[in-house]
Amino acid sequence: MMHEIDGRSGSETPVRFSAGTEELFGVLTEPTAASRGLGVIVLVGGACSPSTSRNRFSVKLARRLAASGFHVLRFDYHGVGESSGTILKYSLRRPFTRDLIGAIEELRRHGVGQVILIGTCFGARTALSAVGRVNGIRGMAFMTIPLRDWEQGQRVASRWARDEGLQAYIRRGLRLQVLLGMLDAKRRRRYLRVVQYGMKMLWRRLRLHNGNGSGPSLDWISPAFMEGLREAVRRRIPLLFLYGSKEDHYKEFQMAQAGAVGALIAQAGDTVQVSTLEGSVQGLTTIWVQDAVMARMQEWVESLDAHGVQTKDFAMLEKV
Amino acid sequence: MSVDAVTRMATRIDPVLQIREDATLIRDAEHDDMFCVIYRPVSEARGGIVICSALLAEHLKTYRTEVLAARAFAARGFAVARFHYRGTGHSGGVTETATVSTMLHDVAEASEYLSKLADVPLLAFCGVRWGALIGGLAAHSVPGAPLVLWEPVVDGTRYFRDIFRARQMSALTRGEQITTAPHVLEELRTIGFVDVMGYPVHSDLYEGAAGRSLMEVAAGDPRPVLLAQVSRHKELKPEFASLMTAFAAGGSNVETIVLEAEEAWSFVGRPVEANDAMIDGTLPWLTRVFPKERVR
DSSP states (O other): OHHHHTTOOTTEEEEEEEETTEEEEEEEEOOSSSOOSOEEEEEOOSSSOOTTOGGGHHHHHHHHHHTTTOEEEEEOOTTSTTSOSOOSOOBTTSOOHHHHHHHHHHHHHTTOOOEEEEEETHHHHHHHHTBTTBSOEEEEEEESOOSSOOBTTOHHHHHHHHHSOHHHHHHHHTSHHHHHHTTSHHHHHHHHHHHHHHHHHHHHHHSSOOSSSSOGGGTTSOHHHHHHHHHHHHTTOOEEEEEETTOHHHHHHHHHTTTHHHHHHHHHGGGEEEEEESSOOGGGOSHHHHHHHHHHHHHHHHHBOTTOOBOSOOOOOOOO | OBOOTTTSEEEEEETTTTEEEEEEEEEETTEEEEEEEEEEESSOOSEEEEEEOOOHHHHHHHHHHHHHHHHHHHHTTEEEEEEOOTTSTTSSSOGGGOOHHHHHHHHHHHHHHHHHHHTOSOEEEEEETHHHHHHHHHHTTSTTOOEEEESOOOBHHHHHHHHHHHHHHHHHHTTOOOOOHHHHHHHHHHHSEEEETTEEEEHHHHHHHTTOBHHHHHTSSOOEEEEEEEESOSSOOHHHHHHHHHHHHTTOEEEEEEEEOOOOTTOTTSOOTTHHHHHHHHHHHHHHHSOSSOOO
16 A cells, blocks of 8 residues: 555656745655645755655655655755756855745645655755745754764765874874875865864864863864754754664764753753664665655654644664 | 645746756556656757666665656756656655566656657666666667666676675674575575665565566667766776676677766665766767757
């Protein structure tokens, strides 16, 4: 049954909507069951991925949720897929909030005023960035949301900068392999980005506290992430954090529990759920992971009624 | 074939390129919906181009390439159709319904839709990677249709062999058990599909691709052919050289472009770097092979 639903496009309509100066493309999937009066927006990750996502994950999720009574909008960020514009670089410091607001407004034009946001990695940070900027967010599900900020190509470098002391970071840069690599223009640009990131981290560490209330040991947590999380908890927006147990993003999430993140989640009580899958969710690189994540997402979204109140608890997922 | 144009079409006018894009879900009574985007110049189109998509993870990587190419071609006066094979992308249908046979049907339907909507009697076929193989096989039944092949999959059997090998390498890097080729084929036979980096490769798709090759197109009617190699090789790869020799031997007018670029076609993290070079290399060729005046 679920399998057949994945192929049903009868209630789908391509849409175009404005986001700033850009014209974005999306596909609206209208409910094929009695409408719940709630919309869902699916935000893909940041690796230039179009809104179909790997193995049509977003497409299938949209069709399954529509079969459960939701209006679902999946859309291409500017510069991606069918949308207009150009992306120079993805940066977690600059999520595509404007794109998301355009999508929310598009759903409103279709008569849907309450929305649940489902975001993956960069998409999750984009979802979080909308809190406090738009009303009517009834829940947010974050798949493998990063707590650090980095720009495209700096993920590993930023992790080194966090995990290694300055001396180790500099020693890494003085290795013969790296020095020889400086002769190649492409590698040289990459290494300079690593140095830039290291300098930024050093500057932040020179300040004892950076606003996350956690001190230098957790100073790598994004201030924007903290701000979004605080606001979401203040507004009592139901949140779902979904990670793979072996991901570095989950490791960071666990480390962050020792500081203000942990305090906020405790304050939020049962409006925040954390689920993990064995292995990695990032990239949705196996069909088993896709199926497990989709089932979890669908279960969580369906639990949110129109007033944003969760009606059931969730157990930790395990690999079958 | 029918299109509910009023409620299921999203239109965009590009004021800079002076083109119109219409995205729709084509519905016909016997098949699932097919997602299709038609690009048209503001003036009368001089010809039509059908762009066929790559497959699996390569489709994610090359999605934007196809969109940019379609826009660039339309800006130069061509009407263009892009579409998602049924069972893939935004189209209807479940994944296992997508086979070589159904994909060729989808190309034919997209071609028919383009011809009707844009009133273009002459069509060319363009594809990147797997899309080049499908576009070529589709062109095989259209005598004389120009063909653009971007880093083409020449042979279906070899393509899937390479994909299964990539799956093994991926398992190796993750420290997982490697499945040998015979085991992969056994898995295909017994379970019906194989998980390749999050994509199911179904047995019908695999078996339908077996033995299909651009060489059969080369042995057919002559036509103008442009092949763009996009790889780290400075010289034309032997596989491509053999293909173009076969086309030439059959009377086809062939040209090649060699673009040096490190493209990992299944790695989605970065866009295709050679987009501009592929498109800029193809446009002059298209304007040469299509007559300046519309053929009626």
